[in-house]
Amino acid sequence: MLGSLSRWLAGRTLRSRLIAGLVALLALSCALVGVVTYIAVRGFLFHQLGQQLSEAAQRYKTCVDFRAPPPQTSPTDDENHRYPPAVPNCGNQISGQAAGTFTARLVKYTVTNANLTLGVCRLSRADQTLIAALPVDGTPVSRDLPSAHGDYLLSATRQNDGDVLVTGLPLSSLQSQLHWLELTEVVVFGLALALAGLSGTAWVRLSLRPLSRMTATATEVTRLPLASGEVDLPHRVELADPRTEVGMLGQAFNLMLGHVESSLARRHASEARLRSFAADASHELRTPLAAIRGYAQLARRRSDDLPPDMRQAIERVDAESARMSVLVDDLLLLARLDAGRPLERRPVDLTRLAIDATSDARVAAPDHRWVLDLPEEPVAVKGDEARLRQVLANLVANAAKHTPGGTTVTVALTEASNVARLTVTDDGPGIPDRLQSRLFERFFRGDPSRSRSAGGTGLGLAIVDAVTTAHGGQVELSSRPGLTTFTVTLPA
Secondary structure, three states: OHHHHHHHHHOOOHHHHHHHHHHHHHHHHHHHHHHHHHHHHHHHHHHHHHHHHHHHHHHHHHHHHHOOOOOOOOOOOOOOOOOOOOOOOOOOOOOOOOOOOEEEEEEOOEEEEEEEOOEOOOOOHHHHHHHHOOOOEOOOEEEEEHHHOEEEEEEEEEOOOOOEEEEEEEOHHHHHHHHHHHHHHHHHHHHHHHHHHHHHHHHHHHHOHHHHHHHHHHHHHHOOOOOOOOOOOOOOOOOOOOOOHHHHHHHHHHHHHHHHHHHHHHHHHHHHHHHHHHHHHHHHHHHHHHHHHHHHHHHHHOHHHOOHHHHHHHHHHHHHHHHHHHHHHHHHHHHHHHOOOOOOOEEEEHHHHHHHHHHHHHHHOOOOEEEEEOOOOOOEEEEOHHHHHHHHHHHHHHHHHOOOOOOEEEEEEEEEOOEEEEEEEEOOOOOOHHHHOOOOOOOOOOOOOOOOOOOOOOOHHHHHHHHHHHOOOEEEEEEEOOEEEEEEEEEO
């Protein structure tokens, strides 16, 4: 039961748990007060009825003694002296007895007479046996007497002549009072619980209002784009009394927001400086790299007059300068996208881009099997054609570079609900789960041990993500052994 209660509480809010606890405690208190009150009132009523029973028994005994037979007379007694006639028991008209009072007389455990004040009483054999079994020490006991129409509180006492006098008072009045008390307690405590639940709900809601404001502020913070860029945190929560738990929590929450805001501001300033440096460095490096490539190509034209080792050195300079030029261009592109520089917004035929990218891939990676899956009608979007062409080229090159020969790569294009989806799927070995979450990070390489000449710069998929985001779309990855899919979604 405790486990079920714990599971129920675990799924409820703090407000619900406080209200439930308040009502439960009040219900327990009401039940305790009701039980104690019922027991006390019941004891008082039984004590009062016991006193009335004792008085009724005394009246019955007086009546019996008064009507007892006269003692044996001697010859010297006055013959004219008269005694009341001897009767076996008193009738049902004893002065002072309450209506419904039961009286009976037993001679040698046999009921000789039974009466009911203001009523008729004919005892059954079962009732006679029950009366005969009563203790004769005057102790009040409750018994059900169907012949006397209900429950009775009975007491039996033995007379000097050995007869037993039984007196009883009906319990109907006492039981009615107890039933009325039970009904009153149920109604009063029920109304008290309902009123306590309503007022407790209002009071708890009022007491937890600062927590609700903090929750709203925290929810607003979670909706902010905290990953990058400048972040403007919302206003601080209104502080309650700092001596209370809610006040201390609000103060700590405001301090935390201040620390987060300052940390985000420092991060944004650092990112801005880094972007500025990358853009400036990339821009400044393009000129000397162009000069290096020009001189290397000029030297290669006259490589016949140079020794073999010099020719090889010049070829390496030309290749590495070309590779560095690509890296500089990628860095400059990412810096511009981070700075929010607008892209061109012209109609772009994605179908033509997919055909061109697949054709180039067949030439660059002939050991792969390239499949093109296009709709019957051309699919067009608005955007920067050069950048979208680069997205396709990077995805296709990534599939060719990181899958073995013989792998089937499918480039598919679909359009539905004003959304264009471009997918590049391969049946290669797949991407490990531990790498998938970081695959679009800059300079991230799945195999950091491989050489730079064998691997890429780690910027290809980062450019895919940045360009897609700049066009208002998104890129997704789904990979398992035998099936890897990159999906680019763009507004059509």
